[in-house]
Amino acid sequence: QKEVEQNSGPLSVPEGAIASLNCTYSDRGSQSFFWYRQYSGKSPELIMSIYSNGDKEDGRFTAQLNKASQYVSLLIRDSQPSDSATYLCAVAGYSTLTFGKGTMLLVSP
């Protein structure tokens, strides 16, 4: 059973702070890693993908991957109230794709 674990939260941060979201996975053969954002009552939307160890930055978002530790993280700089959502970590292997249950992020003004 391939597992993807996330803290369910909520993670509460003040506006302007850095939000740090974490995800661990069990399958060492995993090759592709994604962060999806899901607003309440809406569908998931991809915000970051990462395929190799290290950091990948896109605007206010940075994804970090450490395959040795089987760990993926998402940093959101200068958090805004509009970032308040559930963030889903997804991990893909050769023929599988598993989502974590998500971390709820609340950004207070």
Added chain:
Amino acid sequence: DAGVIQSPRHEVTEMGQEVTLRCKPISGHDYLFWYRQTMMRGLELLIYFNNNVPIDDSGMPEDRFSAKMPNASFSTLKIQPSEPRDSAVYFCASSPAGLSYEQYFGPGTRLTVT
């Protein structure tokens, strides 16, 4: 581009009835995915198609669930007979390149089985 289209958006039915959910993927996307999302189990991949052919249906929970993709622009997920534990949001997603690439999700169908 219209994005992934799903219908109906909401479905309320009684236990034992047949339910059919519909999906139109983004034009040109060769992969189509069906997911189920509940609070308890999160987002689960049920089945996915490549070029209209089912590739992996290991996530389909029971024989009561079936999915078809008769052509590149249409897919159905059928539950027969439906049970209260099937109540969930069902998402369809499409991708130009498969499991390891970005997926575009439809708005979902909220199914309630009473």
